[in-house]
Amino acid sequence: MSKMLVLNGPNLNLLGRREPGVYGTTTLQELENNLSANAPSGVTLEFFQSNHEGQMIDRIHRVMDEPIDGIVINPGAWTHTSVAIRDALSAVVVPFVEVHISNVHAREAFRHHSYLSDIALAVIAGCGMQGYTFALETLDQRLKG
Numbered sequence: 001m002s003k004m005l006v007l008n009g010p011n012l013n014l015l016g017r018r019e020p021g022v023y024g025t026t027t028l029q030e031l032e033n034n035l036s037a038n039a040p041s042g043v044t045l046e047f048f049q050s051n052h053e054g055q056m057i058d059r060i061h062r063v064m065d066e067p068i069d070g071i072v073i074n075p076g077a078w079t080h081t082s083v084a085i086r087d088a089l090s091a092v093v094v095p096f097v098e099v100h101i102s103n104v105h106a107r108e109a110f111r112h113h114s115y116l117s118d119i120a121l122a123v124i125a126g127c128g129m130q131g132y133t134f135a136l137e138t139l140d141q142r143l144k145g
């Protein structure tokens with residue numbers, strides 16, 4: 001049995017309600033329901049979304065005192081701005097996969113740099129909601145050795 005934490009950063013609470021051409025029509029709640037229903041065998045999931053950087057950092061820190069085996073994070077715009085989120089993920093020493101719904105490399109230049117990618121187990125971009133599933137499978141495989 002393993003437990004994974006799925007984190008979503010700022011504005012991702014708007015999924016399915018704005019910009020369907022970029023982010024699709026699935027809401028965050030639907031995404032979380034789908035992931036729970038189709039999680040890899042033996043894997044339980046917990047979800048957290050915040051628009052507040054400090055709240056996200058606090059949530060990441062709590063992983064140090066919890067039986068969390070892996071993190072999937074779509075850091076949203078913090079990807080391109082936040083040394084603080086990087087430092088938090090670095091501190092907890094739990095493997096994480098960085099997910100982007102859109103192909104950030106096919107978008108504006110400011111989305112091409114990530115403060116997280118070089119310390120991530122893997123980076124997935126442009127696969128839509130399926131990217132979260134790929135991330136969970138990647139973590140599951142890694143944890144099984």
Ligand code: CA2
Nearest residue numbers: 011012014015018019076077100101102
């Ligand atoms: O492609 C991704 O998943 C992003 O992480 C999404 C971020 C963006 O800043 C990154 O560059 C790439 C933005 C999330 C905004 O989410 C919305 C969802 C629906 C409607 C409006 C925004």
